[in-house]
Amino acid sequence: MKRTRAVTTAAVMMAAGLLIGGCTSTPHDGTADDPAPAGSSERAADQAAAREPQACRGGTYTWFNMRQNWVINGVAEAQSVTGSGRVTKPVRRLRTDPASVVTEGADLDPDLVLHSLGTKLGLVSADDDPKGGSALGEPGTYAPLDEPLGQVSDVKGTVRLVSFSYFKLIETDFRHTCAGGGKPVIGHVSTWGPSGGGAVNCDEPLGKDASAAAHEAVKLSCAR
Secondary structure (H helix, E strand, O other), X not given: OOOOOOOOOOOEOOEOOEOEEOOOOOOOOOOOOOOOOOOHHHHHHHHHHHHOOEOOOOOEEEEEEEEEEEEEEEEOOOEEEEEEEEEOOOOEEOOOOOOEEEEEOOEOOXXXXXXXXXXXXXXXXXXXXXXXXXXXXXXXXXXXXXXXOEEEEEEEEEEEEEEEEEEEEEEEEXXXXXXXXXXXXXXXXXXXXEEEEEEEEOOOOOOOXXXXXXXXXHHHHHOO
């Protein structure tokens, strides 16, 4: 794959059966029933593209209004496990908002935008090839779902376990300014960075260090 995805694996600890896991048409001349001349749509699109301002190469990115939050993006149904067994309930996706790069005024290469953001976040080096990846989710992609835990052991009695998946949601505005001046391009990025997963024991209270994703997993599945 062109992009290298940064993934963190949640620390999942077993202690007395407790598991905790750490984005109007304009009518043509003639009657409304007249078909448009052959090829007119293509010519109109070409003309519109020709009028679209072109962003300069290089330039400077300024990032602002940046928000980074760990969010849950998948959860499984609670499953009862006794002794040693397998957690087989699939994690279902909760979020359906793909990563995106949106600009106003001119189109920018999303690879260059994400490379600049990845550099800002310390995920890649400024000297890295922008086409080689940014360690961030590319436009149109979804944050991955963590797989179910699989085999567990040394469970005392019967416990109800819930697997969940989470990722770091990154949302930010930016300004791209050309060295020679001119009107800057304004844009917005919604993407994802590190991701991971874990599990909670519905029969035990969460510790004070439990993540927001773990608390959400309890709320969504343990009460069922």
